[in-house]
Amino acid sequence: MSITDSREWKQLMETVPNEFQQSYSRLTRAMEVVTSDPDPEVGLTPKEVIWTKNKAKLYRYVSDQPKKFNVPLLLVYALINKPYILDLTKGDSLVEYLVNRGFDVYLLDWGTPGYEDKKMKLDDYILDYIPRAVRKVLRTSNSDNVSILGYCMGGTLTSIFAALHSELPVRNLIFMTSPFDFEETGLYGSFLDERYFDIDNVVETLGLIPPEMIDFGNKMLKPTTNFYGPYVSLVDRADNEKFVRNWKLMQKWVSDGVPFPGEAYRQWIRDFYQNNKLIKGELVIRGRKVNLENITANVLNLSAERDHIAQPHQVEALMDVISSKDKEYVSLPTGHVSVTFGSKAVKLTYPTVGDWLEKRSM
Numbered sequence: 001m002s003i004t005d006s007r008e009w010k011q012l013m014e015t016v017p018n019e020f021q022q023s024y025s026r027l028t029r030a031m032e033v034v035t036s037d038p039d040p041e042v043g044l045t046p047k048e049v050i051w052t053k054n055k056a057k058l059y060r061y062v063s064d065q066p067k068k069f070n071v072p073l074l075l076v077y078a079l080i081n082k083p084y085i086l087d088l089t090k091g092d093s094l095v096e097y098l099v100n101r102g103f104d105v106y107l108l109d110w111g112t113p114g115y116e117d118k119k120m121k122l123d124d125y126i127l128d129y130i131p132r133a134v135r136k137v138l139r140t141s142n143s144d145n146v147s148i149l150g151y152c153m154g155g156t157l158t159s160i161f162a163a164l165h166s167e168l169p170v171r172n173l174i175f176m177t178s179p180f181d182f183e184e185t186g187l188y189g190s191f192l193d194e195r196y197f198d199i200d201n202v203v204e205t206l207g208l209i210p211p212e213m214i215d216f217g218n219k220m221l222k223p224t225t226n227f228y229g230p231y232v233s234l235v236d237r238a239d240n241e242k243f244v245r246n247w248k249l250m251q252k253w254v255s256d257g258v259p260f261p262g263e264a265y266r267q268w269i270r271d272f273y274q275n276n277k278l279i280k281g282e283l284v285i286r287g288r289k290v291n292l293e294n295i296t297a298n299v300l301n302l303s304a305e306r307d308h309i310a311q312p313h314q315v316e317a318l319m320d321v322i323s324s325k326d327k328e329y330v331s332l333p334t335g336h337v338s339v340t341f342g343s344k345a346v347k348l349t350y351p352t353v354g355d356w357l358e359k360r361s362m
Contacts, residue, residue, distance in 0.1 A: 022239070030238040033177070033234060033238065033244055034234075035347065039252055040245065041310035042252065044090055045087050045095045046061065046090065047062060050136060055110065056111050057109045057111060058106060058107070058108055058137070061099050061101050063100075065100075066100070067104045068103055069103055070143055071143060071362075072103070073105050073147045074107075074133060075095070075108065075146070075149050075150075075154075076108050076130065076149070077109075077153075078156050079261070080126070080214050081253065083108075083109050085341060086151065087107075091249060092246075092342065092345070094299065094345070097350040098354060101144070103354075106133075108250055108343075109132070110129075111245075117261050118208050118263065120261040120264055121263045122160075122267045123356055127158050127285065127286055130157065130158070130161045131168065134168055138169070138264075147170075147361060149174040150173075151340065152176070153268075154178070155177070156178050156179060156272075156278070159180065159292060160285060161172075162294075162297060164288055166296070171297055172300070173202070173298070174299075174300045174302070174357065175299070175301045176340070176349075176353075177309070177310075177315060177339055179249045181314045186311060187220070188221070199270055200266070201265070206262060209259060210259055230250075230267050246342065250341070271283055279317055296325075297362050300330070300353070301319060301327070301329045302315070304332055304339045306334065306338075307334075309336040312331055328356070332344070
Protein backbone atom coordinates (compact mmCIF):
# COMPACT_ATOMS: atom_id res chain seq x y z
CA MET A 1 0.00 0.00 0.00
CA SER A 2 1.26 3.49 -0.83
CA ILE A 3 0.86 6.10 1.88
CA THR A 4 0.21 8.61 -0.87
CA ASP A 5 -3.23 7.04 -1.26
CA SER A 6 -5.10 9.36 1.09
CA ARG A 7 -8.07 7.02 1.59
CA GLU A 8 -5.91 4.10 2.56
CA TRP A 9 -3.77 6.34 4.72
CA LYS A 10 -6.84 7.57 6.60
CA GLN A 11 -7.98 4.01 7.12
CA LEU A 12 -4.56 3.14 8.52
CA MET A 13 -4.61 6.15 10.83
CA GLU A 14 -7.92 4.96 12.27
CA THR A 15 -6.20 1.80 13.53
CA VAL A 16 -3.44 3.53 15.49
CA PRO A 17 -3.72 4.97 19.02
CA ASN A 18 -5.37 8.35 19.40
CA GLU A 19 -2.14 9.88 20.74
CA PHE A 20 -0.39 9.02 17.47
CA GLN A 21 -3.22 10.52 15.43
CA GLN A 22 -2.96 13.76 17.40
CA SER A 23 0.81 13.86 16.98
CA TYR A 24 0.51 13.32 13.25
CA SER A 25 -2.14 16.03 13.00
CA ARG A 26 0.11 18.51 14.81
CA LEU A 27 3.06 17.62 12.61
CA THR A 28 0.95 18.10 9.47
CA ARG A 29 -0.27 21.49 10.67
CA ALA A 30 3.27 22.54 11.59
CA MET A 31 4.44 21.68 8.08
CA GLU A 32 1.65 23.82 6.64
CA VAL A 33 2.64 26.75 8.86
CA VAL A 34 6.27 26.58 7.76
CA THR A 35 5.75 25.88 4.06
CA SER A 36 2.45 27.29 2.87
CA ASP A 37 0.74 29.60 5.37
CA PRO A 38 0.80 33.26 4.26
CA ASP A 39 2.90 35.74 6.21
CA PRO A 40 0.91 37.59 8.87
CA GLU A 41 0.24 41.30 8.52
CA VAL A 42 2.21 43.49 10.92
CA GLY A 43 2.42 47.16 11.90
CA LEU A 44 -1.34 47.68 11.64
CA THR A 45 -1.81 50.84 13.70
CA PRO A 46 -2.60 53.67 11.23
CA LYS A 47 0.29 56.07 10.69
CA GLU A 48 1.62 58.75 8.37
CA VAL A 49 5.14 59.76 7.35
CA ILE A 50 5.94 63.29 8.53
CA TRP A 51 9.70 63.46 7.91
CA THR A 52 12.42 61.55 6.09
CA LYS A 53 16.21 61.55 5.96
CA ASN A 54 18.12 59.14 3.73
CA LYS A 55 16.46 55.75 4.46
CA ALA A 56 14.90 56.84 7.76
CA LYS A 57 11.25 57.77 8.22
CA LEU A 58 9.49 59.46 11.10
CA TYR A 59 5.94 58.20 11.59
CA ARG A 60 3.09 59.77 13.49
CA TYR A 61 0.35 57.39 14.54
CA VAL A 62 -3.12 58.69 13.79
CA SER A 63 -6.29 58.18 15.78
CA ASP A 64 -9.84 59.49 15.74
CA GLN A 65 -9.85 60.07 19.48
CA PRO A 66 -8.50 63.33 20.93
CA LYS A 67 -5.07 63.40 22.52
CA LYS A 68 -5.24 63.42 26.31
CA PHE A 69 -1.66 64.42 27.06
CA ASN A 70 0.38 67.48 26.18
CA VAL A 71 3.73 65.72 25.90
CA PRO A 72 4.26 63.63 22.71
CA LEU A 73 6.14 60.33 22.77
CA LEU A 74 8.90 59.37 20.31
CA LEU A 75 9.85 55.69 19.98
CA VAL A 76 13.44 54.86 19.00
CA TYR A 77 14.44 51.30 18.11
CA ALA A 78 17.76 49.57 17.45
CA LEU A 79 19.71 49.57 14.17
CA ILE A 80 19.00 45.84 13.74
CA ASN A 81 15.67 44.19 12.93
CA LYS A 82 12.64 46.31 12.17
CA PRO A 83 10.72 48.44 14.65
CA TYR A 84 7.32 46.90 13.97
CA ILE A 85 8.02 44.64 16.96
CA LEU A 86 6.53 47.60 18.83
CA ASP A 87 3.36 47.32 16.73
CA LEU A 88 3.27 43.64 15.83
CA THR A 89 -0.45 42.94 15.73
CA LYS A 90 -3.78 44.18 17.08
CA GLY A 91 -4.08 43.48 20.77
CA ASP A 92 -0.35 42.79 21.07
CA SER A 93 1.04 46.22 20.24
CA LEU A 94 2.69 48.73 22.56
CA VAL A 95 2.01 51.42 19.96
CA GLU A 96 -1.70 50.59 19.77
CA TYR A 97 -1.94 50.53 23.56
CA LEU A 98 -0.34 53.96 23.97
CA VAL A 99 -2.36 55.51 21.15
CA ASN A 100 -5.58 54.17 22.68
CA ARG A 101 -4.61 55.70 26.02
CA GLY A 102 -4.49 59.09 24.34
CA PHE A 103 -0.77 59.61 23.78
CA ASP A 104 0.53 61.38 20.68
CA VAL A 105 2.92 58.65 19.46
CA TYR A 106 5.76 58.88 16.92
CA LEU A 107 8.25 56.28 15.71
CA LEU A 108 11.70 56.79 14.19
CA ASP A 109 12.24 53.98 11.66
CA TRP A 110 15.89 53.81 10.57
CA GLY A 111 14.99 52.01 7.34
CA THR A 112 17.16 49.49 5.53
CA PRO A 113 20.69 50.73 4.79
CA GLY A 114 22.28 49.97 1.45
CA TYR A 115 25.93 49.40 0.62
CA GLU A 116 26.28 53.14 0.05
CA ASP A 117 25.59 53.59 3.79
CA LYS A 118 28.46 51.41 5.01
CA LYS A 119 30.42 54.46 6.24
CA MET A 120 27.61 55.72 8.48
CA LYS A 121 28.63 55.95 12.12
CA LEU A 122 26.75 56.02 15.40
CA ASP A 123 27.66 59.72 15.42
CA ASP A 124 25.39 60.27 12.42
CA TYR A 125 22.38 58.60 14.01
CA ILE A 126 22.87 60.27 17.39
CA LEU A 127 23.77 63.80 16.26
CA ASP A 128 21.94 64.15 12.94
CA TYR A 129 18.89 61.89 12.96
CA ILE A 130 17.53 61.80 16.52
CA PRO A 131 17.78 65.58 17.17
CA ARG A 132 16.02 66.42 13.90
CA ALA A 133 13.32 63.85 14.60
CA VAL A 134 12.81 65.34 18.07
CA ARG A 135 12.49 68.86 16.68
CA LYS A 136 9.98 67.64 14.08
CA VAL A 137 7.92 65.95 16.79
CA LEU A 138 7.90 69.16 18.83
CA ARG A 139 6.78 71.24 15.84
CA THR A 140 4.14 68.76 14.73
CA SER A 141 2.65 68.31 18.20
CA ASN A 142 2.97 72.00 19.06
CA SER A 143 4.43 70.94 22.39
CA ASP A 144 7.14 72.43 24.60
CA ASN A 145 8.43 69.02 25.75
CA VAL A 146 8.91 65.50 24.45
CA SER A 147 9.15 61.99 25.89
CA ILE A 148 11.39 59.36 24.30
CA LEU A 149 11.18 55.58 24.67
CA GLY A 150 14.25 53.69 23.50
CA TYR A 151 14.08 49.92 23.14
CA CYS A 152 17.17 47.69 23.13
CA MET A 153 20.09 49.43 21.39
CA GLY A 154 17.69 52.28 20.63
CA GLY A 155 17.71 53.12 24.33
CA THR A 156 21.50 53.13 24.45
CA LEU A 157 21.61 55.55 21.51
CA THR A 158 18.89 57.66 23.15
CA SER A 159 20.89 57.93 26.38
CA ILE A 160 23.88 59.26 24.43
CA PHE A 161 21.65 61.69 22.55
CA ALA A 162 20.13 62.95 25.81
CA ALA A 163 23.54 63.37 27.42
CA LEU A 164 24.76 65.45 24.46
CA HIS A 165 21.62 67.56 23.95
CA SER A 166 20.72 69.12 27.27
CA GLU A 167 19.39 72.11 25.31
CA LEU A 168 16.48 70.06 23.93
CA PRO A 169 13.31 69.85 26.09
CA VAL A 170 13.26 66.12 26.84
CA ARG A 171 10.98 65.69 29.86
CA ASN A 172 10.76 61.89 30.11
CA LEU A 173 13.05 59.05 29.10
CA ILE A 174 12.00 55.41 29.08
CA PHE A 175 14.68 52.79 28.50
CA MET A 176 13.45 49.28 27.74
CA THR A 177 16.00 46.44 27.97
CA SER A 178 18.81 48.77 26.91
CA PRO A 179 22.41 47.91 27.85
CA PHE A 180 24.64 50.59 29.37
CA ASP A 181 27.39 48.66 31.15
CA PHE A 182 29.29 46.20 28.95
CA GLU A 183 31.83 44.93 31.49
CA GLU A 184 30.06 41.60 32.02
CA THR A 185 28.13 40.60 28.91
CA GLY A 186 28.10 36.83 29.30
CA LEU A 187 28.79 34.85 26.13
CA TYR A 188 28.83 38.05 24.08
CA GLY A 189 32.04 38.94 25.86
CA SER A 190 33.62 35.67 24.76
CA PHE A 191 32.37 35.91 21.19
CA LEU A 192 33.53 39.51 20.76
CA ASP A 193 36.80 39.40 22.73
CA GLU A 194 39.28 41.48 20.71
CA ARG A 195 41.84 38.67 20.99
CA TYR A 196 39.63 36.47 18.82
CA PHE A 197 37.21 38.79 17.02
CA ASP A 198 38.99 41.06 14.54
CA ILE A 199 36.41 43.80 14.13
CA ASP A 200 38.50 45.72 11.60
CA ASN A 201 38.83 42.68 9.35
CA VAL A 202 35.10 41.99 9.59
CA VAL A 203 34.11 45.54 8.67
CA GLU A 204 36.67 45.95 5.88
CA THR A 205 35.64 42.62 4.38
CA LEU A 206 31.86 42.96 4.58
CA GLY A 207 31.16 46.71 4.54
CA LEU A 208 27.59 46.08 5.62
CA ILE A 209 27.15 43.50 8.38
CA PRO A 210 24.44 41.08 7.17
CA PRO A 211 21.45 40.53 9.47
CA GLU A 212 22.00 36.78 9.34
CA MET A 213 25.33 37.27 11.11
CA ILE A 214 23.72 39.32 13.89
CA ASP A 215 20.89 36.81 14.24
CA PHE A 216 23.33 33.89 14.38
CA GLY A 217 25.29 35.57 17.15
CA ASN A 218 22.14 36.17 19.20
CA LYS A 219 21.01 32.58 18.75
CA MET A 220 24.41 31.25 19.81
CA LEU A 221 23.74 32.61 23.32
CA LYS A 222 21.41 29.61 23.79
CA PRO A 223 21.97 27.50 20.66
CA THR A 224 19.86 24.45 21.46
CA THR A 225 16.87 26.52 22.48
CA ASN A 226 17.19 29.24 19.84
CA PHE A 227 17.94 27.14 16.76
CA TYR A 228 15.60 24.19 17.29
CA GLY A 229 13.34 25.25 20.13
CA PRO A 230 10.85 27.30 18.08
CA TYR A 231 10.19 24.42 15.70
CA VAL A 232 9.88 21.86 18.49
CA SER A 233 7.38 24.16 20.20
CA LEU A 234 5.46 24.58 16.95
CA VAL A 235 5.09 20.82 16.47
CA ASP A 236 4.06 20.38 20.12
CA ARG A 237 1.42 23.12 19.96
CA ALA A 238 0.35 23.28 16.33
CA ASP A 239 -3.24 22.47 17.32
CA ASN A 240 -3.40 25.76 19.24
CA GLU A 241 -4.23 28.41 16.65
CA LYS A 242 -3.49 31.31 19.01
CA PHE A 243 -0.01 29.91 19.58
CA VAL A 244 0.42 29.38 15.84
CA ARG A 245 -0.60 32.97 15.14
CA ASN A 246 1.94 34.33 17.64
CA TRP A 247 4.61 31.92 16.38
CA LYS A 248 4.20 33.16 12.81
CA LEU A 249 4.32 36.78 13.92
CA MET A 250 7.51 36.26 15.90
CA GLN A 251 9.26 34.23 13.21
CA LYS A 252 8.40 36.86 10.60
CA TRP A 253 10.00 39.57 12.73
CA VAL A 254 13.06 37.53 13.73
CA SER A 255 13.81 36.67 10.10
CA ASP A 256 13.19 40.23 8.90
CA GLY A 257 16.52 41.73 9.90
CA VAL A 258 18.33 44.68 8.34
CA PRO A 259 22.07 45.16 7.65
CA PHE A 260 24.23 47.02 10.15
CA PRO A 261 26.37 49.82 8.60
CA GLY A 262 29.98 48.72 8.96
CA GLU A 263 31.40 51.84 10.63
CA ALA A 264 28.57 51.97 13.15
CA TYR A 265 29.09 48.27 13.86
CA ARG A 266 32.82 48.85 14.38
CA GLN A 267 32.02 51.48 17.00
CA TRP A 268 29.33 49.36 18.66
CA ILE A 269 31.65 46.40 19.12
CA ARG A 270 34.89 48.23 19.91
CA ASP A 271 33.68 51.15 22.03
CA PHE A 272 30.93 49.30 23.88
CA TYR A 273 31.56 45.54 24.04
CA GLN A 274 35.36 45.56 23.91
CA ASN A 275 36.17 48.76 25.81
CA ASN A 276 32.98 49.60 27.76
CA LYS A 277 33.47 53.31 27.18
CA LEU A 278 29.91 54.56 27.75
CA ILE A 279 29.49 53.81 31.44
CA LYS A 280 33.13 54.81 32.11
CA GLY A 281 32.57 58.27 30.63
CA GLU A 282 35.17 57.67 27.93
CA LEU A 283 32.94 57.51 24.86
CA VAL A 284 33.54 60.24 22.28
CA ILE A 285 30.95 61.04 19.61
CA ARG A 286 32.12 63.37 16.85
CA GLY A 287 34.68 64.94 19.14
CA ARG A 288 32.33 65.31 22.12
CA LYS A 289 32.76 63.25 25.29
CA VAL A 290 29.57 61.59 26.48
CA ASN A 291 28.79 62.11 30.17
CA LEU A 292 25.65 60.29 31.30
CA GLU A 293 25.56 62.56 34.37
CA ASN A 294 24.14 65.21 32.03
CA ILE A 295 20.83 63.31 31.92
CA THR A 296 18.35 65.10 34.18
CA ALA A 297 15.02 64.08 32.63
CA ASN A 298 12.57 61.82 34.45
CA VAL A 299 13.70 58.23 33.81
CA LEU A 300 11.94 54.87 33.79
CA ASN A 301 14.48 52.10 33.25
CA LEU A 302 13.07 48.65 32.45
CA SER A 303 14.99 45.38 32.39
CA ALA A 304 13.82 41.82 31.72
CA GLU A 305 14.71 39.10 34.22
CA ARG A 306 15.30 36.46 31.51
CA ASP A 307 17.17 38.74 29.12
CA HIS A 308 20.40 37.28 27.74
CA ILE A 309 20.98 40.14 25.29
CA ALA A 310 20.76 43.08 27.71
CA GLN A 311 21.18 41.46 31.09
CA PRO A 312 19.52 43.20 34.07
CA HIS A 313 22.81 44.33 35.62
CA GLN A 314 23.79 45.96 32.31
CA VAL A 315 20.52 47.89 32.32
CA GLU A 316 20.39 48.84 36.00
CA ALA A 317 23.90 50.33 35.90
CA LEU A 318 22.46 53.51 34.38
CA MET A 319 20.76 54.42 37.63
CA ASP A 320 24.05 55.12 39.42
CA VAL A 321 25.38 57.63 36.89
CA ILE A 322 22.46 59.82 35.78
CA SER A 323 21.50 63.02 37.62
CA SER A 324 17.73 62.62 37.34
CA LYS A 325 15.84 63.28 40.57
CA ASP A 326 12.80 61.33 39.35
CA LYS A 327 14.18 57.94 38.32
CA GLU A 328 12.79 54.44 38.67
CA TYR A 329 14.19 51.00 37.84
CA VAL A 330 11.81 48.08 37.24
CA SER A 331 12.74 44.49 36.44
CA LEU A 332 9.98 42.62 34.64
CA PRO A 333 9.56 38.79 34.56
CA THR A 334 10.01 38.59 30.80
CA GLY A 335 12.68 38.11 28.14
CA HIS A 336 14.27 40.59 25.75
CA VAL A 337 11.50 40.28 23.17
CA SER A 338 8.61 39.16 25.37
CA VAL A 339 8.97 42.46 27.22
CA THR A 340 7.12 44.03 24.29
CA PHE A 341 5.12 41.16 22.75
CA GLY A 342 2.97 38.49 24.34
CA SER A 343 0.65 38.08 27.30
CA LYS A 344 3.11 39.36 29.92
CA ALA A 345 3.90 42.41 27.83
CA VAL A 346 0.20 43.22 27.57
CA LYS A 347 -0.43 42.66 31.29
CA LEU A 348 2.79 44.10 32.72
CA THR A 349 4.95 46.14 30.34
CA TYR A 350 2.25 48.19 28.65
CA PRO A 351 0.56 49.38 31.89
CA THR A 352 3.93 50.00 33.55
CA VAL A 353 4.93 52.30 30.70
CA GLY A 354 1.51 53.89 30.29
CA ASP A 355 0.90 54.59 33.99
CA TRP A 356 4.38 56.04 34.57
CA LEU A 357 4.17 58.22 31.48
CA GLU A 358 0.65 59.43 32.14
CA LYS A 359 1.66 61.01 35.46
CA ARG A 360 4.47 62.91 33.75
CA SER A 361 2.85 63.98 30.47
CA MET A 362 0.24 66.54 31.51
